[in-house]
Amino acid sequence: MIDIGDFAPDFVLPDQKGRKIFSRAPRFAGRFILMLLLPRADDPAQQAILRDCATQATAADSAGISILAVTGKSPAENQMLRLNCKAGFKLLSDADGKVLGEYGAGEHPRAMLIDANARVIAFPLPHAIVGTAVAEATSARRTTEPVLIAAQAPVxxxxxxxxxxxxxxxxxxxxxxxxxxxxxxxxxxxxxxxxxxxxxxxxxxxxxxxxxxxxxxxxxxxxxxxxxxxxxxxxxxxxxxxxxxxxxxxxxxxxxxxxxxxxxxxxxxxxxxxxxxxxxxxxxxxxxxxxxxxxxxxxxxxxxxxxxxxxxxxxxxxxxxxxxxxxxxxxxxxxxxxxxxxxxxxxxxxxxxxxx
Missing domain, CATH: 2.60.120.620 (q2cbj1_9rhob like domain)
Incomplete structure (x- = not known):
């Protein structure tokens, strides 16, 4: 089971348009990733999570967070789900459930915040996913403000x-x-x-x-x-x-x-x-x-x-x-x-x- 401090497994999955998305792609460089794991995306409760995160996607983006949702649906089904939930972020298709399994999602939804180095740093609760992620990302960035390095040991x-x-x-x-x-x-x-x-x-x-x-x-x-x-x-x-x-x-x-x-x-x-x-x-x-x-x-x-x-x-x-x-x-x-x-x-x- 993935826990805080672990590295999130890399994966390649098709998005709602069938385009293959690499979880460590350059587009995510320097950004946090809020991973939504929705094994039963036809469940109204899991769709409610999508809708809630969709309404707060702008706040997440402003905090340097990219949202990715992984479902067990096909790309075509994810396209419909994305439209119904008005989600502006990508919905990735994990039809065989391999990635969902690696990330520890059984029947229940799971959210995790991954830092810029692909390390898991938080598991936001379903009722406050984006708010928790923004707070955690903001706190993490506060401890890593850019500084001019004059000398540095190779550690x-x-x-x-x-x-x-x-x-x-x-x-x-x-x-x-x-x-x-x-x-x-x-x-x-x-x-x-x-x-x-x-x-x-x-x-x-x-x-x-x-x-x-x-x-x-x-x-x-x-x-x-x-x-x-x-x-x-x-x-x-x-x-x-x-x-x-x-x-x-x-x-x-x-x-x-x-x-x-x-x-x-x-x-x-x-x-x-x-x-x-x-x-x-x-x-x-x-x-x-x-x-x-x-x-x-x-x-x-x-x-x-x-x-x-x-x-x-x-x-x-x-x-x-x-x-x-x-x-x-x-x-x-x-x-x-x-x-x-x-x-x-x-x-x-x-x-x-x-x-x-």
Whole structure:
């Protein structure tokens, strides 16, 4: 089932005149899409939704929203429906119901608001579809007003990777069990770590529950992996273990470092920092090679960046900063990692392979 934060599946469907419409066509570039999913468009209640949205189409357009309605009817039937409901927007024909099914519409109507990056950001209720969509789109645009960029680290910010409920659950896991963690050493033992408070001060919980791991990995696969493929042209196939890290006020920090400089970490290609809460001060992510800009995703939002980038977590000065942390890599890096592990094991050195 598609949820907030997921990418809307691409599709090509004929409109009411039989013309094929691509959901990511240039005509929709930079615009939000209000998708009306009407599996039973002959139902008076679903036709009422069409009529209501038709009367407010101008307001939607002014807010940068294009309306698309998908029905199970033929193009000819949609043409008649469009005339009867006085809808000025396109009605798309999904006669076999494949797209309606992918978008989670059964017998009942469904509306979803999709942002300019094809990400689902809201599910407006039937009684206030356009009004809700306009409010959500206006709010989203307010947070992305155009600014002149003087310097920018090559990082990727991704909102809504985890829900508020997901974030709370992960923080509760950390509260139940956590340990102080160090940094990878130059020792070729692939899992060796040492505590160095001059460099890092953080307590972690490594997630072990298979169901929670599966849930988080599913979110990352659906909401992060496609963005990395698009933005960085890299195919992620492997994740490291998932860690929940916490930095406390007056004692939490991670000085400038790179994430792939030791034998135990050489396989890492991209790092993920996902913020779980907002009740803290300080604790910014900074990439000093690219300027003094500070990064702080909203709860549930992530920053993804190359492990070759120098970065730091500034001192937490108030509250407690919770993050979900992992690293991504591909098949070639996985094979190299396995080779290092086998070499370490053959030499009889302790190698807590799964700790990296």
């Amino acid at each position: 990727l910010a991704i909102p809504d990777v985890l829900s508020p409920q997901d974030c709370r659950m992960l923080m509760e896991l950390w509260e139940r069990e956590n340990i102080e963690t160090g940094v990878a050493t130059e020792d070729s033992g692939v899992g060796a770590q040492e505590i160095d408070h001059a460099y890092k001060n953080r307590r972690d919980h490594q997630i072990a529950d298979p169901e929670i791991i599966a849930m988080v990995n599913d979110r990352l696969a659906r909401r992060v992996v496609p963005e990395v493929a698009k933005a960085f042209n890299y195919d992620i196939t492997r994740f490291e273990h998932l860690r929940i890290g916490a930095y406390d006020a007056g004692a939490g920090y991670f000085r400038a470092h790179r994430d792939n400089t030791k034998p135990a970490t050489a396989h890492r290609k991209f790092a993920l920092t996902l913020c779980l809460n907002d009740e803290y001060e300080g604790g910014y992510l900074n990439f000093p090679e690219y300027g003094k800009q500070l990064y702080r995703p909203p709860p549930g939002g992530a920053v993804v960046f190359s492990t070759s980038l120098l970065h730091e977590v500034t001192d937490v000065t108030g509250g407690r900063r919770f993050t979900l942390i992992t690293f991504f890599f591909g098949e070639a890096e996985y094979q190299e990692r396995m080779a290092r592990y086998e070499a370490a094991r053959a030499e009889g050195r302790e190698a807590e392979f799964d700790q990296t």
